[in-house]
Structures are given as C-alpha cells and as structure tokens.
Amino acid sequence: MTDFPIKRRDFLVGVGVSGLGLVFGLDLQPAAGAEVAHEKETNAAGVKLPWARIAPDGAITIMAPAAEMGQGTMTALAMIVAEELDADWSKVTVEFSPADDAIYANPLPFFFGMMVTAASTAVMAYYKNMRLFGAQARRVLVGAAAAHLNVPASELTTEPSVVVHAKSGRRLSYGEIAGFATLPENMPTISEKDLKDPSQFRLIGHDIARVDIPGKTNGSTQYSIDVRLPDMVYATVVRAPVLGAAVLSVNDAEVAKMRDVLKVMQLPPDRVAVAARTYEAALAGERALKITWSKIAQSEFDSDRAMEQQSAMVRDLSKTGVVIQTDGDAAAAINGAAKVYKGEYHTEYVYHAQMEPLNSVSWVKDGGKSVEVWAGSQTPTHCVRSIAQALGIPAENVTLHRTFLGGGFGRRSAEDHDWAVDSALVSREMGKPVKVIWSRESDVRFGRFKPMTAQYLMAAEDKDGRLVAWHHRLVADEALSMTDPTRFEKGKEFPRISTTGIRTDYDFSNILVEAVRNKLGVRMSAVRGVGSTVNQFAAESFVDEIAFARGEDPVEMRLALLQKLPAEQETLRAVAAMAGWKKGEKAGRGVSFVTNAGTILATIAQVTVDRTTGAIRVPKIWIAADVGVAVLPRNIDGQLMSAAIHSLSNLLKERITFKNGEVQQSNFFDYPVIRMSEAPEVHTHIMPSTRNPVGIGDLGGIGVGPAVANGFYSATGKRLRVSPFLPERVLAVLKT
C-alpha cells in the first residue's frame, strides 16, 4: 500500500499554513478531571505544530490521530514521528489529537478524508506522512540551530533531541532551540530521499514500551465511562428490540416515581431514556420499564430461517452478484471440467463484546447551543457531526474530548454514534451533565453484528488433474451500509466490508469471486476481521477439502498454487517450520494461508475433540506473519495473539440469533466468549521485511478459523461447515 490520496505537497503546505499561525505562548494543558486536552493559553513558550510541539524544557508532545483501543498505535504512530525527528523517546508524551479531518484524517483513499481507525490501517496509512512530518520538523530545528550558531546547516547532525556541530563541539538541545526558534514562513520541502535508511532506525523495529500500559496496570487510565462532572446525573436508554419498531406505550409515570429517578423520556424515533440521580437508580428504572412496541414486517425475522434462505440463494447460480475478482472464464472451465469440487459454508451473526459497555458523557450548555462530549470513538469527526445533527447545532459548537476505548472492534466506529448521541439528547433534556451507560443487556440486544454469511465454492480439475478454476460465491448483507453510510455512498458501494479477504491469491487460470447482497433488516457493523474471517473460513476450508480429496499434503498443495508469489510461499514455509509440520501428517493439525490488504498470514492450529461432549480444544496456534516493516515487534506479537484468540472465540462459541425480530442473547452467560482455561498458546513469527508496514490488529486472526476447521478434519475425518462450532454441531457431524 503505497498510494496516498493526500499528496506530499499538500501535507507539507498544510503544516506550513499552520506554521504561519504559530504563536508563542499557545500550549495545550490537560483539563482538570478529564483525560483529554482543552485548548488553553498559557505563557509557556514552545514550537507548536499540528502534529507535535516541543517545549523549551525539551518535552515533546506528539498527537495521536488514531483511536487507542488496545491495538497500540498510540505508541507506534508517535514512534514513527519521533524516529525521523530524531527525538529522545524518554522526552516524548503522546496525546489524542483534536477531532479535525483537515489535519488528522486517515490518508487511505477509502476513508474519504475522515478520521477513521479501522481495518488495521493506522500504521499503514500514516507511516509515510508521519516520517515526512518528523523529518520536516527535524529540518526546521536544524535550520534554526544553523542560524543561531551561524554555521551552515550541512555541518550539523542530530543525536536524540540534540543538534550537534561536530567541528566546534557545540550542542543545542531541541528544548533550547524551541526557546528561540520560529517556524519559517515556507516550511522546508522533504522528500523520501531525506528519510533515514532503515539501518539507522533507533526506534522503529525496536521493542519500545507502549505508552498506554502503565495507566492500565494501576486503574488510572480514563475511559469515557470514568468521566465524572460536577452535578452530573445518570441515564440508561432502551431501544426498539426490532430495528424500525416504534414505541406505542410506556409506563413512564410509574417509573418516574421510583426512588432517585428524575425523568423518563422518549427520544425519537425509537428510544426511551431513564434519567436518575445515581446509575443504580437509572438501571432499576430501566428494568421496570414496560414498553409496547409496534409490530412491523421485521418482527417476523428469524435467523435460522434466514440461514436456510441464504443457503438456497448461494446455490442458485442464476442469482449473480457483484464481481469482486475475475480472471479467464470460470464458468466455462467448470462446465468443461474433468472433475468439479463443491463446498458450502455458513457463519452466524457475531457480537463485538467489547469489555467497556457503550457509554458517553455530555454536557449541553448555553441553553442547548453548545455541548462538550466525552467519548471513545473510532471515528471522532463522525461523532462530532452526529451530535451536532442530533442537537441541531453547528459542528463547531461540539467539543469532543477523545478518551481511551475499552475495546472497539468496530462497534465504536458507527457513523451515527447511537451510543454517544444518547447522552447529548438526555443532557439537553435535563440541563445538566449526563453520563449514559448502556447496560450489558442493552449492549447485546441493541448491538450491531457481523452479518451472517452463506458461501458456496466450486473448483475444477482438467483432464490432466490440474486445478484450473475457482468460483467463490458469497451471500451476505453489507454492514458498511449501516456502519458508515457516508463512505458507502461516496464509494458507490465500495469498499464493501463483507467482501474483504475474499480474493484468492492462488494460481488458478480461471477465477470468479462474486458477492450477492441480501438485505435482512438487522443492525449490522464492522466487527474485527470484517469479511476476512468468514470468507477465509470458507475459502481455506475448501482448499483443504480439495487437498485431501486429491491426496496432497495441504501445505505442499498451497505452496504449488503460490508458485508465483515468493513472499507468500516463504511465510507459509516459515509457519510449517515453526510448527514442525510433517508432510502428510495426521496429528489433528490444520493449516491455512490468507492475505488481506498486503498482510500475509500463515497459520497452523492444533485441535483435539472430546467425542462425548463435542467440545473442541485448541491448545496451540502458530502464526507466521509478513506485515512489512515491523514498527513495534512485541506489540505485533501481542496483536497476533489477541486476534487469534478473538477469532477462535468467534469460531467455537459465539453467535447471535433472532426470533420474532429480536436478539435472543443478553449477557455473557448466553453469549459466552473464550476464557483463560480455554485459551491456546500462540506462537508467532514475524517475517523480516523492508516494504511499507501493513496492518495487523484487526486482521491477525483471520487464518485461525480455517486452520481449526482443517485441524478438526485432520483429527476426525469430518468437515465442520457452519460456524460457530457448537458442541451439538460437532456431535452431529461426528455421527455422519
């Protein structure tokens, strides 16, 4: 991924323009009692740039444009700036940037100039620009030092946070320079040739300690749920259990009389809020609500029936879809084939289950004309716009304080910010600061889910036994239509997130990959791994079926199909070596090979099956990953571990089902997720690489599902085709 929609020139001009606005004495101070910065004038002098500022005492503050939800980019992105700035890392602190698309947008084209932290893109997207910015800031410091010392800039070098004039032995710290420097009217032009050679990296590729960890071991990290304001009240909000239903009646007068309940209010179109002096009173009020909802067509929705319907659709080849990948003529090759393989797979709705239930704090002021909001959002400018729209005020009257996220996984990226708008509306109603916390039950029932999918695959062999065709059909609703309608419309329905990772890398001469959208009227969202996890569960299970049917070793067959792709082959060989994979092994181990957006992953899983209970255990997973330059290796290992375990949890345990249009699950007892006793060891290997970094946090686990499915086949000779692999499904398959 090397194309950036923002031209370097625009980026540098942008910095220069802000540089013209440089005013000594402007600094950012943390607001009392809140995590996020208020802009506030002080007398402290310093060089201030939109991405970083250097104070006369040498302290360097670098802006984090991306959300920090566990993936570590708050550290990784700042390291990239600090590397080229040649900053002393011990003097660097990182803070969340303001919500401002003009400066901090994710540069990848399919984010359309908006701040979005999603799809494993932060490091990949910002890498080049942040290096250029860091190098430019360094050039400014060197230039100022040259003028001050009255020597040519070419005689100056830098050591961490120091400009050195070797000839005279004079040294100026960055802090000293910040004390006298001004930004030049025209910022210096930096190109890629001005950047460090990777062999000179002091930070990138080294295991720097993540900046967010200390606060997360002593309870001091502030998530939005932790914000407390003077005179604040609490609220809970209940939504229509069936998307699109409306309130017909509610026992509001009765609930309003409960102890400490202040008000019960309807928020159009489909919400009822209970405001109270304490959160426990608001929750008690929520539980006492008796609401009658309108019956609509969606009230008939049943997810089991939908799975049957999708199965019929996916097998009906006359229902053609949007073409995602094509080469040659797959249909003709399949029709004329000596042998055709077929496989059908299904996946069910999946819930985010981020540990911090959705919540936000708002303080509507000036009689409803302005608002301060505390929220941990993956799309902070969407958050600002949504709240402005809900309150009917201009976006510039919304001040968003960005907080840490207690897990995002896509749930906190939704454009409409259903969960943040709640507190703004209730605050306006109450005339006070309000904290809204969704109960876990609300977080599940009004969740937005990874869509269920049906997948049908065909592959053809010619008379010489060569694999010559691949046809992959996907039936699914498209979650981006609800997660981010602005992007969905601007991109004319591309990108789709249901189809990520569906392209095949294998060397078939005839390929057709198509996606049929099936609108099901259910709340949907991007969920970690988006389409990749489910599409690759199907595709890589199917490749395994073919390998076993042909009597080939699944690693060998994949290597042969990847013959034109050496980096991909190397990654697969690396995982086989790490796991000690033996040709033709029958040890209950399965393999998968997947790529998405430049990330290459080869995975092996060890699987054991309890044939009495149907329980699957996965004691070990091995992953080899090529992610380009590994900016923060220990964190990449952590992300691979995290994504692998998350994927495994999805695969073995998790599903949301619907009856009468309503979600059937409500909390962790009926939506179980993986726990300590079930967690596998995860062994990782990061491939050495010099290409630009690609993503890992969202994607690292996408090979786990098929590796486990294939390991199950290796252990039992049976094929699991429907995820999750619930014990009753395992027992049923074992009986066949």
Next chain:
Amino acid sequence: MISLTVNKRSVQVDVDPSTPLLWVLREHLGLTGTKYGCGVAQCGACTVHLDGRPVRSCSTPMSRAAGKQVTTIEGVSTGGDHPVQRAWLEIEVPQCGYCQSGQIMSAVALLEKTPNPGEEDINRAMSGNICRCGTYPRIRRAIHRAAEMARAGA
C-alpha cells in the same frame, strides 16, 4: 449510613443496602479503576477484595460489604509497584486495558493464597475474568513472573 473501609480509609455512604458495591466505589467514591462489564458476575472486570478475598463488586450488595475491608486496584499498592503490577508492565499484558484491574485483583488474590501457582491454579483463579483482547497467554506468563519476583523478595 453504611460504614466500610476502602483502601484503608473508613468511609460512610448513604445508599440503599441493596446497592452494588461497584457503583458505590465508582460513582459515589470516584474509584473508577474498578470497571463495570456485565453486572451479573460473569466477566470479572469489577473484581475487588473483600476482607482479602476476591469478589465481584457488581453483585456484592452494600449490606454484605458493611463493616468490611475493601481493596481496589487503587489500593493494591503504593505507586503501582505490587509484583503483579510490575510483572504486568514487564510482560506488557494490557491491550485495551479495560478488564485489567479485575485481572490484577484476581491475580493478586491468587498469589496471596498460592504463592507458586500451577497452570490449573491459574485456570481456576482466572477463568472468571474475561479479556476480550485475548491477553490470556500474557496474563499467565505475568502471574508466573510475579510469583518469581515475590519469591525473590523484589
């Protein structure tokens, strides 16, 4: 008025005896390191110590906490230097971090009872704490490391 001791300070709160300890700690006393995750003792994010034993504060009514000693993440050490916290830093356990106060409180309680835990001890003591980021393997390593540090008297 209900009296109890929180992190060695005696406090009095005026709440209904059925109020969960969690909300008193977080919203009445401002000790927000203890987290709300499920409200039904399923996830462990709210784990604190009641007279030294780990409990889920979301399902512990104030009537049960009355007169007792409560320790939260804020009181488990001075300056975050409990061996478990230092091991958490060294192994770099947290990701989103939201569940980690609860994980640490469960791990501290485990090591107080079982200074040299085996894998099954860890499974038993820690399986009530969900980590959606899947940091379990690092939690396991960090518990062993903390045990080592505590043995070395470090």
